Amino acid sequence: MNVGLSLYNAGASEVWHALKTDESTLTSAFGESLRWFSNKNATAFHIQTESAPAALEGEDWSRQHQWLAERMIRFDRLFSAKIKQLITEHDAGKLGRPQSL
Numbered sequence: 001m002n003v004g005l006s007l008y009n010a011g012a013s014e015v016w017h018a019l020k021t022d023e024s025t026l027t028s029a030f031g032e033s034l035r036w037f038s039n040k041n042a043t044a045f046h047i048q049t050e051s052a053p054a055a056l057e058g059e060d061w062s063r064q065h066q067w068l069a070e071r072m073i074r075f076d077r078l079f080s081a082k083i084k085q086l087i088t089e090h091d092a093g094k095l096g097r098p099q100s101l
Contacts, residue, residue, distance in 0.1 A: 001064065003071035004035075004048030005079060011090040017047035018086050018095060019079075029078055047079075 007016050019026065020036060027034045033050040053060070053067040089095040 001051045001052055001068070003068055003075060004046055005075055005083075006081075007045040008043070011087060011095070012045055013042065014095045015083060015086040019047070019082070026078060030074055031077050047075075 012039055016038065035048045035050050036046075037048075038045045053064045078079055086095060
């Protein structure tokens with residue numbers, strides 16, 4: 001079980017590479033280790049938590065839901081505005097294509 005975000009479609013590569021330039025700062029601001037990866041064709045890009053709830057037992061669902069909610073809120077607070085800004089820059093032609101993938 002993890003929480004994350006995925007980027008696909010037009011502009012995904014450019015937004016991903018712009019975020020990657022701040023990977024250490026964003027990971028630090030998130031407060032725990034994040035896994036940054038793409039598929040082998042570099043058409044889908046992902047950032048996910050590397051942690052997991054302490055237990056995955058059915059009787060512990062409320063604690064698992066709390067764990068998920070806390071991390072979803074962190075992702076939203078940290079990445080939403082930045083990604084919206086990068087998409088706007090991409091659409092306006094201000095966010096260039098990365099030199100290498």
